[in-house]
Amino acid sequence: GENVEQHPSTLSVQEGDSAVIKCTYSDSASNYFPWYKQELGKRPQLIIDIRSNVGEKKDQRIAVTLNKTAKHFSLHITETQPEDSAVYFCAASNYGQNFVFGPGTRLSVLP
């Protein structure tokens, strides 16, 4: 079955700097890769996603890149703000089914 690894497990950055979180997956059949942000005590919220026919996607300060050959995808957050502090989860899926989540990255943005 699918296995998703995520690095780093914790990340601290200064406000205004960029943050990068990387994930790898094992199943070449996976074709949908969402990223979720989870604040303490809240539900996971979808922040961006990418499909296997696209190499990069941007939404304001957030971008995701996908390398299908290497089976890895990354989340990039630019101009980080304190409200970006949260746990971020990547996931891999096959047509929106059988979601497998990474272990999560705790991002702290220091003022």
Added chain:
Amino acid sequence: SAVISQKPSRDICQRGTSLTIQCQVDSQVTMMFWYRQQPGQSLTLIATANQGSEATYESGFVIDKFPISRPNLTFSTLTVSNMSPEDSSIYLCSAGGGGGAQYFGPGTRLLVL
């Protein structure tokens, strides 16, 4: 995106009892799922709730322990049966269309004494 609600939001239960968690979506959705999240951990898929047929369970989860219903395209229930302290966790439902994004409910915090 779909708006998803869950009931109860939290509960404290005695071991050996059962709890049924309800998940309601504000629109018809193709897919509904149930997850478990231990404090500080990632999300683990328990099962896919199939409308009109038996749920599809992931490895390590069985129907006798986690019976699931999905009577229509907007509603599902998860029962945690014969509970033990190890079942203490957050249980989340999610919903989505085929081939795409999932949106999560607020979760049910369960503590088993």
